[in-house]
Amino acid sequence: MAAEKKEIDEIDRKIILDLQEDARRPYKDIAAKLAISEGTVKNRVTRLLQRGVLKLEARVDPFALPHKIPAIVGVNLKDRNHDEIMRQIEKIPEVTGVWxxxxxxxxxxxxMVDSLDELNEILFxxxxxxxxxxxxxxxxxxxxSTTKYFKLS
Structure with missing residues (x-):
């Protein structure tokens, strides 16, 4: 189930890069930096959100919280039913992403778990x-980690 690819232009790209630095940055500041109107920024952000290209969310730095243990788990499958198993893994509340x-x-x-015992419980x-x-x-x-999310390059 591959996602439909959606083209973005250079202005969209620059808006996204600004919002990745600070998702709360005022549209007027982005507009001034890019020499476009605030309305243009607002319309483009709205369009990017509606098309599913852009999602604004709060991200947690696990290293700033006590007792949080982040981990990456590599998985090999018995069969090739990737999509169904990905959907099932995604339902585990402690899972923050599946690829x-x-x-x-x-x-x-x-x-992201609170303890190694919790990780063991979930995995095994x-x-x-x-x-x-x-x-x-x-x-x-x-x-x-020096990176807390994927950035558009």
């Missing part, structure tokens, strides 16, 4: 085990 990937693993997911005793169709997982505990 279909090329390379050694079929899928990756990011998870209940949630992931209940999904089925998974032949192997490898867990990578994130020790530090």
């Amino acid at each position: 279909n990937a090329s390379g050694h693993f079929d899928l990756f997911f990011e998870i 005793k209940k949630d992931l085990k209940a999904i089925g169709g998974i032949s192997y997982t490898e867990t990578f505990i994130i020790l530090s």
Whole structure:
């Protein structure tokens, strides 16, 4: 189930880059920086949101919170039902993202838990085990990070 690709122009790209730095930045500031009207910025942001190109959300820095352990889990599947297993993994409340990937693993997911016991419970005793169709997982505990989200380049 591949997402439909949506083209953006250079102005859209610059607006997105500004909002990635600060999603609360006033449209008038973006407009002044890009030498366009505030109305143009507002209309373009609205259009990008409606088309699903842009999503504005609050992101949590797990390293700023006590007792939060972020991890990436690589997953190999018994069969190739990627989409269904991705949907099931995405339903686990502690999972923050799921990706279909090329390379050694079929899928990756990011998870944020309060303890290693909780991670163990999710991976081996209940949630992931209940999904089925998974032949192997490898867990990578994130020790530090300079990036808290993907940026448009």
